[in-house]
Amino acid sequence: MSSSLPRPPYDGESPTPLRRSRVLIVDDNCFVRQALTEIFKHEADFDVCGEACNGQEAVRVAQLLGPDLIVLDLAMPVMNGLDAARLLRRLMPAVPLIMYSGIGDKFVEQQARFIGIAALISKGEAPGTLVAQARSLLRQRHGGSITTGM
Numbered sequence: 001m002s003s004s005l006p007r008p009p010y011d012g013e014s015p016t017p018l019r020r021s022r023v024l025i026v027d028d029n030c031f032v033r034q035a036l037t038e039i040f041k042h043e044a045d046f047d048v049c050g051e052a053c054n055g056q057e058a059v060r061v062a063q064l065l066g067p068d069l070i071v072l073d074l075a076m077p078v079m080n081g082l083d084a085a086r087l088l089r090r091l092m093p094a095v096p097l098i099m100y101s102g103i104g105d106k107f108v109e110q111q112a113r114f115i116g117i118a119a120l121i122s123k124g125e126a127p128g129t130l131v132a133q134a135r136s137l138l139r140q141r142h143g144g145s146i147t148t149g150m
Helices: 030-041 055-065 081-091 106-115 127-140
Strands: 021-026 046-052 069-072 097-101 119-122 147-149
Touching: 021 030, 021 055, 021 127, 030 046, 030 127, 046 055, 055 069, 055 081, 069 081, 069 127, 081 097, 081 106, 097 106, 097 127, 106 119, 119 127
Parallel strands: 021 046, 021 069, 069 097, 097 119, 119 147
Antiparallel strands: none
16 A cells, blocks of 8 residues: 655665755745745755745744745845845844845945845746755855856
């Protein structure tokens, strides 16, 4: 008799299920949030624990849900991604932040580096770039250097 229940993800070396990393998606565009949620949902090692549509909501939701990783847009109403990142760094210093944005220039990169954003990924990059960077950051957790894909 076979079970139709989904199997937990495995690392290939042991029969112990892998812990799924909890991701918070923050973007004012509902289509981008949905797309990112779908991308991460199809990865065995990720679980989207929540979404937020602006920086202020991101701070509130992150405090409630305690994600392992936060992916946030730069340009959002109410509170932009850089301001949200400043608050999130103070509240959750161990949680890696990825700035996923269509806007990329030297000023944004400098500000992101100063704030402590772990990586900047352009929305023009392939979705696999974001997922790979998320995995890498969660592996190193406190690598300290910023990666740009812009």
